[in-house]
Amino acid sequence: MAANKLNLKDKYRLLTRDLDWEFSYQERKKAFPFEEFEGIKITDWSKWEDPFRLTMDAYWKYQAEKEKKLYAIFDAFAQNNSQLNVTDPRYINAIKLFLTAVSPLEYQAFQGFAHTGRQFGGVGARVACQMQSIDELRHVQTQIHAMSHYNKFFDGFQDWSHMHDRVWYLSVPKSFFDDARSAGPFEYLVAISFSFEYVLTNLLFVPFMSGAAYNGDMATVTFGFSAQSDEARHMTLGLEVIKFLLEQHEDNVPLVQKWIDKWFWRGAQLLSIVGMMMDYMLPNKVMSWKEAWGVYFEEAGGALFKDLARYGIRMPKYVEQVQTEHMSHQLWWTMYTHGHATGFHTWIPTDEEMDWLSEKYPETFDKYYRPRWELAKQMEAEGNRFYTKALPQLCTTCQIPMLFTEVDDPTQLSFRDTVYHGERYHFCSDGCRDIFHEEPEKYVQSWLPVHQIFQGNCGGPGVEQVLSEYYGMNLGADNLDIKGSPDEQRWNRWKGVA
Amino acid sequence: MSKVYLALQDNDISRYIVEAIEEDNPGVTIIHNPAMIRIENEGTLVVNRETVEEKLGRDWDVQELHLNLITLGGNVDEDDERLSLSWNA
Numbered sequence A: 001m002a003a004n005k006l007n008l009k010d011k012y013r014l015l016t017r018d019l020d021w022e023f024s025y026q027e028r029k030k031a032f033p034f035e036e037f038e039g040i041k042i043t044d045w046s047k048w049e050d051p052f053r054l055t056m057d058a059y060w061k062y063q064a065e066k067e068k069k070l071y072a073i074f075d076a077f078a079q080n081n082s083q084l085n086v087t088d089p090r091y092i093n094a095i096k097l098f099l100t101a102v103s104p105l106e107y108q109a110f111q112g113f114a115h116t117g118r119q120f121g122g123v124g125a126r127v128a129c130q131m132q133s134i135d136e137l138r139h140v141q142t143q144i145h146a147m148s149h150y151n152k153f154f155d156g157f158q159d160w161s162h163m164h165d166r167v168w169y170l171s172v173p174k175s176f177f178d179d180a181r182s183a184g185p186f187e188y189l190v191a192i193s194f195s196f197e198y199v200l201t202n203l204l205f206v207p208f209m210s211g212a213a214y215n216g217d218m219a220t221v222t223f224g225f226s227a228q229s230d231e232a233r234h235m236t237l238g239l240e241v242i243k244f245l246l247e248q249h250e251d252n253v254p255l256v257q258k259w260i261d262k263w264f265w266r267g268a269q270l271l272s273i274v275g276m277m278m279d280y281m282l283p284n285k286v287m288s289w290k291e292a293w294g295v296y297f298e299e300a301g302g303a304l305f306k307d308l309a310r311y312g313i314r315m316p317k318y319v320e321q322v323q324t325e326h327m328s329h330q331l332w333w334t335m336y337t338h339g340h341a342t343g344f345h346t347w348i349p350t351d352e353e354m355d356w357l358s359e360k361y362p363e364t365f366d367k368y369y370r371p372r373w374e375l376a377k378q379m380e381a382e383g384n385r386f387y388t389k390a391l392p393q394l395c396t397t398c399q400i401p402m403l404f405t406e407v408d409d410p411t412q413l414s415f416r417d418t419v420y421h422g423e424r425y426h427f428c429s430d431g432c433r434d435i436f437h438e439e440p441e442k443y444v445q446s447w448l449p450v451h452q453i454f455q456g457n458c459g460g461p462g463v464e465q466v467l468s469e470y471y472g473m474n475l476g477a478d479n480l481d482i483k484g485s486p487d488e489q490r491w492n493r494w495k496g497v498a
Numbered sequence B: 001m002s003k004v005y006l007a008l009q010d011n012d013i014s015r016y017i018v019e020a021i022e023e024d025n026p027g028v029t030i031i032h033n034p035a036m037i038r039i040e041n042e043g044t045l046v047v048n049r050e051t052v053e054e055k056l057g058r059d060w061d062v063q064e065l066h067l068n069l070i071t072l073g074g075n076v077d078e079d080d081e082r083l084s085l086s087w088n089a
């Protein structure tokens, strides 16, 4: 006779809480040396709540099912030569950027949660971090697998991991996670689980993935939504972490607020890459970056911070400085003008796309950005496709080139600087400067790609050697404009238009 | 009252889950986007095992929701009978 099925709460207690043990010959403090390191005060780990109450046995069961569904779609995608069904070859460049910029962060998240989970004295938090760590490993593996199919047909996919550690614009996402992983365990959770996953990653995985579907890329939307099905659990962990820390001790409130301010700003700057992908790199567009920000940050984040107000938590500082009207335009322009040094192709938006941008950004696009593209078009028509000769100056904190403008003046580039121990450091914004001031000893060590090039640490002597020998780009194939690229030529041949 | 929300992959199972949600949460908003369905409601939202089972015509474990879930917003509470989302403010 079958035993009565345990209810969820009892099962969770037995298979999670009861796995903990007392330390008989070692001091507890020595077993969890980082737990007090950041000044966070935990009085009672048993107050930790996991609302999903997922246990390891159920975890394996559901994850296996997700994988089976996912790989069935990958197989169908490959068997049907579905790379030919995407809207146009420009779209593939968003996926190149995804593989080099985002997928390696999944691996960093795996490492981060494995390390961080080990540092907590509470078993509920340890198990949640362990599951998330395995999830993140699954995410990077499925993404590599999905995109390996594109690697057979398009340039720029060959050396994503090598590039992630070296290429100038990829230091933006890389340094974000390096910063989080080198923080203490509680800051890591506030940074990644709460500020990034709960507050911001919806912007990456939801509208962008819906956009992938809209551009005929079933492989990407499927890995995206499969990863996102774990994300709902990660987001919930993020919210529980915050509530737990705030309920444990009132002294935790200012620390948590400081981390929210820092990581919100770092995340918002980082996501300008996604804004650019949505506004410029998707041929079929689902919604603008500004609209996505409205739904997923202003609306959802507004509700969240209203809920957290009872703990004395307020909206992140600098929220008014996020320039959703401008960031995607300024970033794509920078990529376009540095298109000889990017591992993906760039282009001028078509006339229809420019009309769409005017409609979505009525206050700014025609006034500030259309004239630039008209000039670029004219130069291109004269056989003078514009590429800048200069290497960009980078922000010491977020590592984004100094390309954003002042909040109150979109014609003026925003520069901040500070002197620390006789050296001058540069920043893109008040937020990034203030983050540096909190921990200057950390950020003076930033590995800034442009500085490294000038110091001779990236090969050379010329930019060409840096790009081809140090970054591993196939020049003439991976970089430059989509017009005339081998990607475009092959596509036209496949489609019978050449 | 703030809105809580849930997004599901647009597939065969989700269609029945959405039907169940509509039945148990009068006034709920359903938004169709490419490949996904977004469900929003003022203040609270509940997915009941019993209603989903009725719609699907088979047993359904609340944790199966994870197979089709894309994202959510709100404080989560889950047990054997239901998953609920809510905001306190």
Ligand SMILES: [Fe+2]
Pocket: A106, A109, A135, A136, A139, A227
């Ligand atoms: Fe992930």
Ligand SMILES: [Fe+2]
Pocket: A109, A136, A197, A230, A231, A234
């Ligand atoms: Fe995650």
Ligand SMILES: [Zn+2]
Pocket: A269, A395, A396, A397, A398, A399, A400, A427, A428, A429, A432
């Ligand atoms: Zn910056």
